[in-house]
Amino acid sequence: MPRLAFDIDFCAQLPKLQGTVRKGVFDAWEKFERLTLNQLFKDPGLKLESLKEARDRHIRTIRIDQGTRGVVLAPDSGETYVLLRVLPHDEANAWAVKQKASINAVTRAVEIRDIAVLEELTPAYERIAPEPEQRLFAKISDGDFAALGVDGTTLRQARVLTTADQLEAFAPYFPQDQREVLEYLAAGFTVEEVWRDVVAVNLAASDSAEPVNPGDYETAIRHSRARIALVTGSEELREILDKPFAAWRVFLHPSQHKVAYRASYSGPAQVTGGPGTGKTVVALHRVRHLLRHLRDGDRILLTTYTNALVAALRAGLAELVDDETLRDRVDIVTVDAFAGRLLSTSRRPLRADEETVRWQQAARAVGATVSPQFLAQEYKHVVLAQDLRTYAQYESAERKGRGNALPVAARPPVWSAVEEFTARLATDGLRTYLGTCVEATDLLERTGPRYRHVVVDEAQDLHPAQWRLLRAAAPGRPDDLFIAGDPHQRIYDNKVSLKAVGIKVAGRSTKMRKNYRSTHEILSWSTALLVGRPFAELEDDTRHETLLGYRSALHGNGPETHAADTSEAELTALVARVRGWLDDGVALGEIGVSARFNRTCDQVVERLTAAGIPARRLRADRLGEAHAVSVGTMHSFKGLEYRCVAVVGVHDGAVPFPRAVTPVGVDRLQHEADLLAERCLLFVACTRARDGLYVSWAGEPSPFLLTAGV
Numbered sequence: 001m002p003r004l005a006f007d008i009d010f011c012a013q014l015p016k017l018q019g020t021v022r023k024g025v026f027d028a029w030e031k032f033e034r035l036t037l038n039q040l041f042k043d044p045g046l047k048l049e050s051l052k053e054a055r056d057r058h059i060r061t062i063r064i065d066q067g068t069r070g071v072v073l074a075p076d077s078g079e080t081y082v083l084l085r086v087l088p089h090d091e092a093n094a095w096a097v098k099q100k101a102s103i104n105a106v107t108r109a110v111e112i113r114d115i116a117v118l119e120e121l122t123p124a125y126e127r128i129a130p131e132p133e134q135r136l137f138a139k140i141s142d143g144d145f146a147a148l149g150v151d152g153t154t155l156r157q158a159r160v161l162t163t164a165d166q167l168e169a170f171a172p173y174f175p176q177d178q179r180e181v182l183e184y185l186a187a188g189f190t191v192e193e194v195w196r197d198v199v200a201v202n203l204a205a206s207d208s209a210e211p212v213n214p215g216d217y218e219t220a221i222r223h224s225r226a227r228i229a230l231v232t233g234s235e236e237l238r239e240i241l242d243k244p245f246a247a248w249r250v251f252l253h254p255s256q257h258k259v260a261y262r263a264s265y266s267g268p269a270q271v272t273g274g275p276g277t278g279k280t281v282v283a284l285h286r287v288r289h290l291l292r293h294l295r296d297g298d299r300i301l302l303t304t305y306t307n308a309l310v311a312a313l314r315a316g317l318a319e320l321v322d323d324e325t326l327r328d329r330v331d332i333v334t335v336d337a338f339a340g341r342l343l344s345t346s347r348r349p350l351r352a353d354e355e356t357v358r359w360q361q362a363a364r365a366v367g368a369t370v371s372p373q374f375l376a377q378e379y380k381h382v383v384l385a386q387d388l389r390t391y392a393q394y395e396s397a398e399r400k401g402r403g404n405a406l407p408v409a410a411r412p413p414v415w416s417a418v419e420e421f422t423a424r425l426a427t428d429g430l431r432t433y434l435g436t437c438v439e440a441t442d443l444l445e446r447t448g449p450r451y452r453h454v455v456v457d458e459a460q461d462l463h464p465a466q467w468r469l470l471r472a473a474a475p476g477r478p479d480d481l482f483i484a485g486d487p488h489q490r491i492y493d494n495k496v497s498l499k500a501v502g503i504k505v506a507g508r509s510t511k512m513r514k515n516y517r518s519t520h521e522i523l524s525w526s527t528a529l530l531v532g533r534p535f536a537e538l539e540d541d542t543r544h545e546t547l548l549g550y551r552s553a554l555h556g557n558g559p560e561t562h563a564a565d566t567s568e569a570e571l572t573a574l575v576a577r578v579r580g581w582l583d584d585g586v587a588l589g590e591i592g593v594s595a596r597f598n599r600t601c602d603q604v605v606e607r608l609t610a611a612g613i614p615a616r617r618l619r620a621d622r623l624g625e626a627h628a629v630s631v632g633t634m635h636s637f638k639g640l641e642y643r644c645v646a647v648v649g650v651h652d653g654a655v656p657f658p659r660a661v662t663p664v665g666v667d668r669l670q671h672e673a674d675l676l677a678e679r680c681l682l683f684v685a686c687t688r689a690r691d692g693l694y695v696s697w698a699g700e701p702s703p704f705l706l707t708a709g710v
């Protein structure tokens, strides 16, 4: 039976296609379902035409609606055709004649290349190329290229390239799998790494040891799951057409698929990766996989850091899992809310501003002479982090990672202050979030785990007390914990060795490298904010990594920066910028504005509203609001994304915010950690942007911006 499948590049076009064109696509798909190939070729409405000047006779066009044609891959063998692009009539023909389809000899997947453009570019580059040994791929042998699936034609073209910039110019025209191989090699990955991380993951889809049959497109299409969607029913197609941004539901990269749909992990598993590499997407698909195999009575906990992210995860899961009763078996809550629910306590959580006063009172009551800031940090980073319950334990505790010595003789008053602080909280009907986690963990350890699986997103900011709670929430069995996080986006100072909290992910940790969100320009600019900084890996504090090696497949404009003389002028410029985006067709709900302080956010809302641009403070219950610009603090932007993002108030004295940075004199290591958290905060805010990033300040720019070339 014939059928029409859909290429990922067609899906990328979807948001821009008009309703009549989408309907035309739907009608064409239906025809393929109803008619035989013979009938399809004769159908006067479909007009399945070959093109006279086509470089590849397998590339044809079909009628979508008046004036619009679809370009399809129409193989001789098999009955599956693939819709590659939908374009106005003349453009469709012009594009179609230049394309050539082939089957990758190693990955066995279908690839499309713009052979006409490649053949035109190659001689021009050859003329200006230096000696072969100075060219981009001089050190890679033909044999290695072949082993990675690079064919003779691509090899000849790749051999003329001298710089990564030249590769970028060629990239959109190269066949997809081969392009990825070239880009990773150019980024400095070894042949072995590219084989393991790029090629082998693609291979997983095919199990045959037979040589590839270059004419068997039917099989090759099945091996192209990462790029070609086979739609099984009209409902599924309607969903794809109606929810054009949800490409991640359909096209997982093989590396994502492998991690999310692995049948089982023998213990806790972890996925790491830079911003926008699809960690949340993988976590959601993992939940779908676990749901499919969940036994009666078992439940899943899907947890993250903020309420806004809870709302985003809930919306994401609803897109991925249609069955509501199945979805009801997943509890989606923040870790703190989970702890509070377990205890069903009526005690009120302590606000941050109340904490300092209470530490002051506790210190005074027991005659301790240390500062409230020191006590708060000692409680969080030593007492709660190491789960110390008695003075004897505290006396012998190592205080690793603290930058100030505390001789044993000085510890009794500190411990007394801690006891005083916690006792007063209890009498006053108050609690701290982390203290609640400790109590909830004790409860679970007495009464037993509540979930079969726990899936954690944005894991990098969790405190050891929160990790212990999650560890206790599921029994230590295969697939107990699935953890997604990025150490580069740590914006609260919780450095955790997972091993120390009883979670061993060694051998079950995967790193994602391909950024699906931001353009290459936004990603590299933002990365410059961090370059040269060592980051502890989540699972092992002794290993260090840099951000090098993350790549974005998308291109666009670079970030725009704006230096204003005054805050007033900065707000005026912001209004103009937002208006510019709106004029360019960006929807209100696709714009986010972020600042370091609540106060600035309020001013932004006020100014935008006064200018007639609807704007709202970001709230979990309003995520995805279509009719207003979202305005929120940098902290609240964690994990979210917008088509266009403005980060404002990035001036000296605000980022880093001096009050959030412990003075060197109080604790040298804490000072460094706090500075790094502030740097990461700016990085997180900037990497929320998909297509457009705008960064502004009044007066002197933040010193962090200087590393990004401002």
Ligand SMILES: Nc1ncnc2c1ncn2[C@@H]1O[C@H](COP(=O)(O)OP(=O)(O)OP(=O)(O)O)[C@@H](O)[C@H]1O
Binding pocket: 247, 248, 251, 252, 253, 256, 273, 274, 275, 276, 277, 278, 279, 280, 281, 282, 486, 489, 515, 516, 517, 638, 639, 640, 641, 687
């Ligand atoms: N395979 C895919 N195909 C298409 N889009 C994808 C794919 N994977 C992820 N995306 C898109 O990329 C964007 C980033 O994904 P996601 O939020 O999962 O990344 P993340 O790694 O969790 O990001 P961050 O750490 O910055 O919060 C989203 O818009 C998502 O829909």
